[in-house]
Amino acid sequence: MNIAKPNSYRSGPDERGHFGIFGGRFVAETLMPLILDLEKAYTAAKADPAFQAEMNGYLKNYVGRPSPLYFAERLTEHLGGAKIYLKREELNHTGSHKVNNVLGQIMLARRMGKKRIIAETGAGQHGVATATLCARFGLECVVYMGAVDVERQQPNVIRMEMLGAKVFPVQSGTRTLKDAMNEALRDWVTNVHNTFYCIGTVAGPHPYPTLVRDFQSIIGNETKAQMQEIEGRLPDSLVACIGGGSNAMGLFHPFLDDPSVEIFGVEAAGHGLTQLHAASIAGGRPGVLHGNRTYLLMDADGQIQDAHSISAGLDYPGIGPEHSWLHEVGRVNYLSATDDEALAAFQLLSKLEGIIPALEPAHAIAKVMELAPKRPKDHLMVVNLSGRGDKDVPQVGDILRGKK
């Protein structure tokens, strides 16, 4: 694609929510007035120092931020190249980066006077974070989760229910994250008067991709400051896994205008890119779904295709629109890791560092295993450890014991 290089990679979106041709507001008329209200409320909140101050209080004392930037010494030794740092988002309250965004959206929902919160979830991490903050602020919480994911992520389903959320297993379509999102949109269109839709990733209609990115950018901002303190300079490369792409966008965005920083996003290649997978950029093309134009997996007639990944959190046939744009302008390199590579990385990190990663960031670790050995020893590589693997222990245990 011949796309002119922008002066800044951080200036998007335009006032209509577009990143190049991507993004937009492709929603039913019923939802449009609410989306415009949300945009207004978000703009006002951003300009209100009291909003940021309240957020910062909860981020510090409830979420437990800042999350450490940890030098993974044994992984570095084992791979024999770049110096690898882990951004420990798995140590946040609720066990993943998802809570950063949910906190922001719940604070917005409260400002807008909405008492009922709905969310879609794949792996359940976003659902757990939403259920947690709804419990904390006394809000009704309904979570839509594909029936297949309910099965493979049982620990998170139980957690959400303990936190007082109602979990609806979605039986339509492929019964995974995409269908959970359809069902959440159907709920929203029905209960638009009292309901706030807390979207878990940097996708959906404008302004969601922007506000989720902004709430997640704390990951990259902290990383920048921490690396400065530890090594006295910028990192040389960043690596993060991508389903919708919120943990990746949160890490990447503050570094987009630092040209010396190489950036790698890792999609889920499932059984391999020539078979069933969930790598929208590697195997898809631009289309319109769930409120935005972005890279999607689809057939020749524009029907959405089933995605597959061992990781429920990456099992989605699309990607956030800003990632599609960063791919087309060439700022971020999008790679992919298969189920088997992710499983190997899951085990390696567990054994070398005593950190059991979620299957999602195990995809990022898998690519670190390829990239790090080819880099010099003074190369500083940061990988976003976006979630912990407790939720995956039963599933991976079954696979390793040959049961599945």
Added chain:
Amino acid sequence: MTTRIDTRFAELKKAGRSAFVTFLMAGDPDPATSLEIIKALPKSGADVIEIGMPFTDPMADGPSIQAAGLRALKAGMTLKKMLELVRGFRKDDDATPIVLMGYYNPIYIYGVDKFLVDAKSAGVDGLIIVDLPPEEDDELCLPAMKAGLNFIRLATPTTDDKRLPAVLANTSGFVYYVSITGITGAAAADSTAVSEAVARIKRHTKLPVCVGFGIRTPEAARAIASHANGAVVGTALVDALKNSLDAEGRATAKTVNAVAELTAALAHGVKGAQQAAE
């Protein structure tokens, strides 16, 4: 530019009655039966025919229309075959307006300009695209108007007076008022609320206003038609079709008649209504 839609509503106004608008999914349960059903609709009393464009992820539709779309896709329906269906219908009927209703992605992938040319030449009169609000008019609405197709906009209970002018600005043919906040086939519309909403829309436009979502019976159709220029029924017809299928979801000898009979009963209801005061 006058389309079949404009002509049909002008005729109905002269006759002093409201339109009965039917919705069925293209290619449900298979392309051949679908054509027979659509051909039978005008004879049974349909004034305007909406044809659903099947899509894997219909975010604004309830379970009945979701399932209809999946049946059609399974039977091999594509956008191209849907246009052949319209062409087949046009062989015998050059008067009944045909409106395609669905989601944007299949059209975007087909190619907007090519689609508009092919749709116009097949005999399509208008488009209703659920996920294209006025904020995205550049995508399809403005090109469709240029190509001589009506772009029919949905107005909803959340479309307030401040927003209505934007919604109506590039709308032509008729305005489709969605009588509930919700998905197709869910709640029943309250006729008093509908009457107030239609009056509100009419203060902003001279276009006919048709009402849909939540109308299932001849009585409900009559009640709505007395407050609007048309009543749209979809889910009830799709359910009648589905109930006529065999255990494997295939058409039976009863399928075409099942839809035609319900169409006739609903049309009778609409035609019994007093035309709304202009």
